[in-house]
Amino acid sequence: MNKTIAVLPGDGIGPEVIAQSLKVLKVIENKFQHRFECTEAPIGAAAMAQGLEPLPPATLELCQKADAVLFGAIGDPRYDKDPGTVFKPEQGLLDLRKSMGFFANIRPIKSYRKLAALSPLKEEQVHSINLILFRELTAGLYFGKKQKDEEGRWAIDECYYHQEEIERISHLAFRQARLRKKKLTLVDKANVLETGKLWRSTVQNLHKSDYPDVELELMLIDHAAMQLVLNPRQFDVILTENMFGDILSDEASVVVGTIGLLPSASLNENQGLFEPIHGSYPQAAGRNLANPIASILSVAMMLDFFDLTAEAGLIREAVDFLINEGLGTMDMAPRTIITCSAMGEFVSGLVASDKSSWPSMRKSLDKTV
Ligand code: IPM
Ligand code: MG
Numbered sequence: 001m002n003k004t005i006a007v008l009p010g011d012g013i014g015p016e017v018i019a020q021s022l023k024v025l026k027v028i029e030n031k032f033q034h035r036f037e038c039t040e041a042p043i044g045a046a047a048m049a050q051g052l053e054p055l056p057p058a059t060l061e062l063c064q065k066a067d068a069v070l071f072g073a074i075g076d077p078r079y080d081k082d083p084g085t086v087f088k089p090e091q092g093l094l095d096l097r098k099s100m101g102f103f104a105n106i107r108p109i110k111s112y113r114k115l116a117a118l119s120p121l122k123e124e125q126v127h128s129i130n131l132i133l134f135r136e137l138t139a140g141l142y143f144g145k146k147q148k149d150e151e152g153r154w155a156i157d158e159c160y161y162h163q164e165e166i167e168r169i170s171h172l173a174f175r176q177a178r179l180r181k182k183k184l185t186l187v188d189k190a191n192v193l194e195t196g197k198l199w200r201s202t203v204q205n206l207h208k209s210d211y212p213d214v215e216l217e218l219m220l221i222d223h224a225a226m227q228l229v230l231n232p233r234q235f236d237v238i239l240t241e242n243m244f245g246d247i248l249s250d251e252a253s254v255v256v257g258t259i260g261l262l263p264s265a266s267l268n269e270n271q272g273l274f275e276p277i278h279g280s281y282p283q284a285a286g287r288n289l290a291n292p293i294a295s296i297l298s299v300a301m302m303l304d305f306f307d308l309t310a311e312a313g314l315i316r317e318a319v320d321f322l323i324n325e326g327l328g329t330m331d332m333a334p335r336t337i338i339t340c341s342a343m344g345e346f347v348s349g350l351v352a353s354d355k356s357s358w359p360s361m362r363k364s365l366d367k368t369v
């Protein structure tokens with residue numbers, strides 16, 4: 001298979017984790033005889049440091065022509081101190097989502113038995129969490145009309161949703177629910193917001209007309225935020241609007257212990273952007289201690305998107321293996337701590353080799369760290 005991939009490492013730990021996922025992708029390319037043509041381009045603070053906009057036109061053009069985008073991380077604290085700054089690095093990602101029409105953000109949240117102790121919740125609440133969050137990504141508060149008083153006394157962010165914007169992501173979420181436990185939880189604020197009522201009526205109508213075989217559960221955002229920490233296992237597929245999805249996905253990620261393991265996909269009709277849920281973690285940048293697993297698993301999501309399910313499955317198996325073997329970066333509090341680049345090497349090595357040799361590869365790694 002031939003595919004073109006725009007690689008946007010971005011800021012902070014972005015370049016380090018992307019370097020590891022590219023190693024893994026290279027091994028997949030060789031082992032399964034694919035051709036992935038990867039081209040890098042700057043975005044965010046990395047672009048601004050070169051005197052460019054957060055989303056340089058050449059970067060956008062590269063993404064428009066690509067089959068997929070592999071994204072690292074965005075954000076730099078140097079731009080956070082002054083709220084009046086005209087451009088923020090994050091604007092690069094928001095502009096990219098909007099310009100590419102990446103309306104569906106898909107975030108699978110899964111717990112690992114071995115890492116249950118990392119969760120702030122009790123171990124018995126954490127085992128077997130396996131849910132997928134569908135977050136609308138190109139409308140709502142993030143992209144509504146913005147206004148502010150010149151004297152800085154008031155500001156407005158409008159929350160606008162059109163029925164069609166709700167329907168297109170709802171179709172994806174319902175279809176995913178159909179393949180899983182046939183249960184979809186819609187999270188909204190229909191007791192207060194007009195947009196909440198619109199979400200609810202639109203999703204209910206779609207449920208009746210197209211997906212009566214899926215159970216539709218309706219939950220208010222404040223209650224959902226509470227249920228997610230009380231009993232996260234009750235959820236299977238969650239569907240929600242942009243802002244609520246942003247908040248719930250960070251909450252869900254701490255529930256399973258470390259945000260460093262969670263990948264995501266953002267889709268339009270025929271392309272996808274694949275990125276870790278975590279941010280740029282500037283304190284760790286350049287220190288070779290970041291966790292590249294979220295980025296590596298984002299590559300697996302990209303391969304699934306290309307219908308290369310065996311390849312994607314192999315990467316996931318390799319990650320499961322190393323976690324079960326007590327290997328990990330510092331944030332995973334593992335038995336054996338390895339660096340970001342060692343993790344990339346190890347996963348690439350596993351993916352390249354026959355599974356029967358994995359245990360001996362594990363043993364020889366112990367001797368080197
Ligand atoms: C996310 C991030 C972004 C968002 C930021 C970096 C703009 O928090 O992808 O969840 O708010 O959507
Ligand atoms: Mg977020």
